[in-house]
Amino acid sequence: MAKTKTTYTEQDVIDFINSYVNNEQKKTDSFQLIKLKQEWSEPEPKMWGPSIIGFGNYHYKCASGLEGEAPVLGFSQRKEALTLYMYSDTEKSKPLIANLGKFKMSKTFIYVKKLSDINIDVLKELCIESIKNISKHHECSCRVN
Secondary structure: OOEOOOOEOOOOHHHHHHHHOOOHHHHHHHHHHHHHHHHHHOOOEEEEOOOEEEEOEEEEEOOOOOEEEEOOEEEEEOOOOEEEEOOOOOOOHHHHHOOOEOOEEOOOEEEEOOHHHEOHHHHHHHHHHHHHHHHHHOEEEOOOO
8 A cells, every 4th residue: 555755753843944934924924824824723833745834634544545644734945936825625625715816736736936925814713724624524633643
């Protein structure tokens, strides 16, 4: 059975941001996202793999056999954009995403250049909808053990 390579690590989130993120705007956005996502989801931020900051966790199993643990909400500072791991394709999310602001998107990831490009109130609603969707359809837990 296949397993994911992105797993919880013991790396310190603050140390990661201060050592990995070399742009002051991106650092500011990272710390703001930590504050916001922690308010919206409560769990402390944890590192997942080498560069994803996640909040909470859940167990997933795909039809392909791939299964593992993943953060309920997460983000990563990539070279080209801030990657937000938090989108659930629900009926409530579809009209919200249209009002998010300036972004690009894959199936479940949202890419933004900087937080000021998007509407934070809409981001909050999208995150809360994603938490509800994961809680309903997956084995979701509030905290990483």
